[in-house]
Amino acid sequence: MRALLSILWKDLLLEIRTKETVTPVLVFALLVVVIFDFALEPRRDLIVTVAPGVLWASITFAGVLGLSRTFTLEQERGGLQGLMLAPIGREVIYLGKFLSSFIFMLAVEAAILPVFSAIFNLPFFLPQVWVQAILATLGYAAVGTVFAAMSLNTRARDIMLPVLFFPIVVPVLMAAVEGTSAALRGESWSGALRWIQLTAAFDIIFTVLGAMTFGLVLKE
């Protein structure tokens, strides 16, 4: 636990000092939202239908930049190998990196959701949306951490990461979009609950699989 918290502390401290992950990811996500706003301007009647997709598309595309950046920072001076030399299980490294990616993404979402809500004039401060967002982000970070580490040693890793990662994370994103849609349509908790449960199930599966496979991904 101490090692995990140390990795998390180190990542947060580096991010607070450099702002190299959250800031560009946030700017990119906002740009995607604004572009969709322009694209949908003539068809405001479609907004409630497409808004959840727009939200999760912006988070998905922006998030992949963040995942890639987090591991690139580790690779610059061999930090990831430094972690691998420590007498801790690979799953501890995985959980540390996974939690820091999760916190970075959540920070981006906390900034995006109010802006998104204002631009599209939608009630995004619904608790169902936040619960869905937190769970979907957990799943996203759980899978993304493994694939970001896997793509480190590949050529053209900026292309390889989304190509490998997106097909796997699709179930989480679909559940997130459907859960957000249900909340925006004004359905009660029960309407969103099945998507929330589905996302939670994916989170558990992906986190366990991620912790189990991370060591294999790191080793040469």
Place this chain on the structure above:
Amino acid sequence: MTPAIEIKGLQKSYGPRPALRGVDLSLAFGQALAIFGPNGSGKTTLIKVLATLAQADGGTARIAGLDLQQSETALRRRIGVVTHQTYLYDDLTSYENLRFYGRLFSVPHLEARISEVAALLGLEERMHQRVRTLSHGLQKRLSIARAVLHGPQVLLLDEPEAGLDPQAQEVLARLLAEHLHGGGAALITTHNVEQGLALGSHVAILAQGRVVYRQERPAVTEAEFDETYARLTGASRQARDEAAQ
């Protein structure tokens, strides 16, 4: 007595290209083995496998009595590794880097130990500077401090002299001597014959993934070693000096 390092038939390939083709080596505590070899001879791969950063395809290796495959996590507590990369974070201070690694290794009395290694490496004045503001030589010293922070029994040093100024090389030599005197062991890969012969109590040559020469240091002069090296590897001293640079 348990050897510090015991390697039998160690093999490692990257795809179709073999990097280690059955390396056999042993090293007792209190000894330092300097391994020379041309580029591509497998020196760095050997360090990576022993440091548990790469997985061997065949053979066995034990460090301080622990099997590389079966006791990987416990084994990492017994080794200290210095390579071309510093494993430091540029935007953390020297102190924060050492504290971070100290916590990962659960170093007891961490604050006192950090002060101790900082003094040992002459870094006391630089502890609250961010790593990116340190010179290359000071970063290398800090990297050595990181490697010895947890008091490892066996040091694995991959070209440790690279990037070190003469003063820092003296510090490294002193640190290594104290480590050996305290009953530790070290495996050092290098291109630098002068440094390697000065640091190693034993010398070996690795060529094409095999140990082709092993000798106790006092039994070999620099000139004899040059001749042997050229004969066994086909590489001239000039080629080796260029690689060292």
